[in-house]
Amino acid sequence: MRSHRKNTATIAVAVGALVFTACGTASTGASSGDALNDAELASHQKVVDEATAPVTEWDGPASAPAPVKDKEIAVIECAAVVSGCVRQAEGIKQAGELLGWSVSVYDGKGDPVEWNRAATQAINSGVDAIILAAADPVPMKSSLDLAAEKGIPVGTTGVGIAAGGGVAFDVGADYGYWGEALGSWIVADSRGSAKVLQTVDKEFASQGDIQTEMNRVIDSCAGCEVVATEQFVVTDIGNGLGQRIANTLQRNPDITYVNGAFDSAAADMIPAMKAIGLGDRVKVVASVGATQNLGFVASGDMQKVDVVQDDLYLGFAAVDQLNRLLAGQPLWKTPGETNEKLLYAQGAPSKLLTEENVGDPEKPWVAENDYVAQYMKIWGV
Numbered sequence: 001m002r003s004h005r006k007n008t009a010t011i012a013v014a015v016g017a018l019v020f021t022a023c024g025t026a027s028t029g030a031s032s033g034d035a036l037n038d039a040e041l042a043s044h045q046k047v048v049d050e051a052t053a054p055v056t057e058w059d060g061p062a063s064a065p066a067p068v069k070d071k072e073i074a075v076i077e078c079a080a081v082v083s084g085c086v087r088q089a090e091g092i093k094q095a096g097e098l099l100g101w102s103v104s105v106y107d108g109k110g111d112p113v114e115w116n117r118a119a120t121q122a123i124n125s126g127v128d129a130i131i132l133a134a135a136d137p138v139p140m141k142s143s144l145d146l147a148a149e150k151g152i153p154v155g156t157t158g159v160g161i162a163a164g165g166g167v168a169f170d171v172g173a174d175y176g177y178w179g180e181a182l183g184s185w186i187v188a189d190s191r192g193s194a195k196v197l198q199t200v201d202k203e204f205a206s207q208g209d210i211q212t213e214m215n216r217v218i219d220s221c222a223g224c225e226v227v228a229t230e231q232f233v234v235t236d237i238g239n240g241l242g243q244r245i246a247n248t249l250q251r252n253p254d255i256t257y258v259n260g261a262f263d264s265a266a267a268d269m270i271p272a273m274k275a276i277g278l279g280d281r282v283k284v285v286a287s288v289g290a291t292q293n294l295g296f297v298a299s300g301d302m303q304k305v306d307v308v309q310d311d312l313y314l315g316f317a318a319v320d321q322l323n324r325l326l327a328g329q330p331l332w333k334t335p336g337e338t339n340e341k342l343l344y345a346q347g348a349p350s351k352l353l354t355e356e357n358v359g360d361p362e363k364p365w366v367a368e369n370d371y372v373a374q375y376m377k378i379w380g381v
Helices: 038-051 083-098 112-125 138-149 175-190 205-219 241-251 263-275 291-299 311-326 371-379
Strands: 072-077 102-107 129-133 154-157 169-171 195-200 225-231 257-262 283-288 303-309 350-353
Touching (some): 038 175, 072 083, 083 129, 112 129, 112 138, 129 311, 169 311, 175 205, 175 257, 175 283, 175 350, 195 241, 205 225, 263 283, 283 291, 303 311
Parallel strands (some): 072 102, 072 129, 154 169, 195 225, 195 257, 283 303
Antiparallel strands (some): 303 350
16 A cells, blocks of 8 residues: 655656646756746646545555454444535444444534434443544543443544544544645646645544645745635535535635535535536546545546545444454554554545546545455454
């Protein structure tokens, strides 16, 4: 599997036959004014090429304790309207049922009050463990304290945090790398001239990592600029978010790229942008891998790329980590990993999907490393 984040400023590149022009000016091999030279643009293209490559290697554990039997697990998904949360919950349910566990899924409805209500209900019903599927544990202190008091372990998937504060582990991709991949695609696609509208939902820690790294890459391009930033929350989706983004684009006619944050939000923005005639002016990038958005990518319909994780993979990895805890064994740590947010990620893979490699848009991306068979092998099921 590819390594995690690579610094675009230090990547050695062989330009070969790849020749770019930047900001409409032929490169002379040295940066000048607002132009990027061939090597700088090729370094961004190299990040894109690596991010679009198949994920064929298995970087997860080679062994596991025998599955603990007859456990009841509660999964609280962040919101049923966010496809990534739903698929993570599906992965947990599939993996848990392979181990003979009973898995109940609660719709968190994008509301921390609902997350706490569901967690408290699950705790009082006597569950053995809780997994939060992309639901932020920060506003859940009261229910996490209750879980700790009753000796009920809590893990998370797709949140992008280090363990602590009542959370035993988080299984997620390298979301900073997502930002780097998306930023590099924007710079390379625009040939160093992108004007970007950034959107972000700070309810999700992963969104902050994506935004920070994307902005870093865009800021490194002299001819590129983040023109404006719009913040939103999950409950804005379908409640005026798309029109707000369209209005921002009307006020800023120079913007040519929009980071639509995650796919459910981008899918709300795209119809509003098309309704005011921006379909040919603006290119959208986003993340998660919802089938509707993969359809946009496959047809070149405004959204051009989607950086995705295999959400089912996160569910399987979380169940493996949870089984270790329930068996009284230590969590599996990724060898050599220094980023605390990725210690327990079990090699969770990512891929940048474009029109060229998206495949069947009706099917969410599945990592090419046959991970279900790998987990079944180490679990002995």
